[in-house]
Amino acid sequence: DQQVKQNSPSLSVQEGRISILNCDYTNSMFDYFLWYKKYPAEGPTFLISISSIKDKNEDGRFTVFLNKSAKHLSLHIVPSQPGDSAVYFCAAHSGTYKYIFGTGTRLKVLA
Amino acid sequence: DTGVSQDPRHKITKRGQNVTFRCDPISEHNRLYWYRQTLGQGPEFLTYFQNEAQLEKSRLLSDRFSAERPKGSFSTLEIQRTEQGDSAMYLCASSPRGPEGQYFGAGTRLSVL
Numbered sequence: 001d002q003q004v005k006q007n008s009p010s011l012s013v014q015e016g017r018i019s020i021l022n023c024d025y026t027n028s029m030f031d032y033f034l035w036y037k038k039y040p041a042e043g044p045t046f047l048i049s050i051s052s053i054k055d056k057n058e059d060g061r062f063t064v065f066l067n068k069s070a071k072h073l074s075l076h077i078v079p080s081q082p083g084d085s086a087v088y089f090c091a092a093h094s095g096t097y098k099y100i101f102g103t104g105t106r107l108k109v110l111a
Numbered sequence: 112d113t114g115v116s117q118d119p120r121h122k123i124t125k126r127g128q129n130v131t132f133r134c135d136p137i138s139e140h141n142r143l144y145w146y147r148q149t150l151g152q153g154p155e156f157l158t159y160f161q162n163e164a165q166l167e168k169s170r171l172l173s174d175r176f177s178a179e180r181p182k183g184s185f186s187t188l189e190i191q192r193t194e195q196g197d198s199a200m201y202l203c204a205s206s207p208r209g210p211e212g213q214y215f216g217a218g219t220r221l222s223v224l
Contacts, residue, residue, distance in 0.1 A: 004153075034213075043115070043202055043215030044154065089153045097142070097167055099213070101153030 003027045004092050006102035014110050019077040021105050023090035026071065030092040030100075035064060035075045038087045038104070047088075048075070080109045113137060115216035117203050123222045124193055131189045132219045136205030143186050144213065145178055146202040147171065154202055160186060193223045 005024045013019045023033075031052045036044035050057040050064045050073070057064050063076045077084055087104045094100075116135040124130050136143050141162050146154035157176070159167040162183035172178075175193075180186040190197055200220050206213040 006153075009151075036215075041217065043204070043217050045215070046213055091153070097144070097159040097161075098156050098169070099144075099154075100156070101146075103151060103153050 002103075003030075004090060004100045004102040006088075006090060006105050008105050009103070010106040010108070012108045012110060013080045015082060016079045019075075019080045019084065019107055019109065021075040021077075021088050021090075021107065023073045023075075023102055024071060025073075025092050027092070027094060027100075028068075028071065029094045031095055032093040033064070033066060033073050034091045034093070034099070035062075036089045036091060036101075037084075038089065044089060077107075080107075082109050082111050085109045115203055115205050115214050117201075117216035117219050119219055120217065121220045121222075123224065125224050126195060127192055129189065129191045130193060130221065131187055132201055132203075132221075134186045134188070134203030134205075134216060135184075136186070136203070137207075137214055140205035140207045140214070141183065142206045142208075143180055144204045144206075145186070145188050146204065148200040148202055148218070149198075157188075190221075193221075195223050197221060198223045 034049040035047040038044040048062045066073045089104045091099045091101045118133045143160040145157040148154045158178050160180040175191045178188045200218045202218045204213045204215045
């Protein structure tokens with residue numbers, strides 16, 4: 001039962017363009033959503049989050065959008081940089097301390 | 112280095128052996144999490160500690176798995192009678208508060224032969 005889904009295993013984007021990573025969820029009780037970035041041989045690093053009472057949160061080049069009716073969130077990176085090349089995980093939280101992660105999307109930013 | 116530290120980084124063991132992993136969280140963090148990650152998957156929640164109390168355990172944590180956090184500092188994850196299906200990356204994370212600020216270690220990669 002995959003409650004958090006990232007349907008695109010990989011994405012390639014030209015440097016300077018926008019990267020859009022998508023995530024869908026099934027549990028309407030999720031109250032907090034997070035994005036993590038992971039480089040090889042390192043643990044995931046927290047990137048940005050959004051509460052279910054908001055529909056947008058922005059931090060520098062990173063913006064997360066939440067569409068509760070569609071149970072969909074997306075991460076926009078603009079402009080994309082080669083250093084953004086990594087695996088991105090979305091995660092959801094439902095009031096306990098349990099986080100559910102998606103399967104990840106590998107982003108490659110081409111110079 | 113004030114990040115989350117995990118030891119060892121790699122562990123190769125034979126099926127049936129017991130293994131123990133250690134996690135040292137960021138010192139002021141009272142919340143500690145263990146996750147398991149297999150190839151092509153995201154981290155799967157295993158268990159959560161607030162200080163020394165283990166407050167939540169996943170169904171993934173069978174009776175062969177046990178985790179402790181004595182005195183609310185470092186934590187250990189033990190797997191008894193390892194099976195090949197236990198081969199995975201075991202990640203530890205700590206945080207000082209709620210959903211944000213969860214800091215991960217680099218993980219311990221377990222290979223069961």
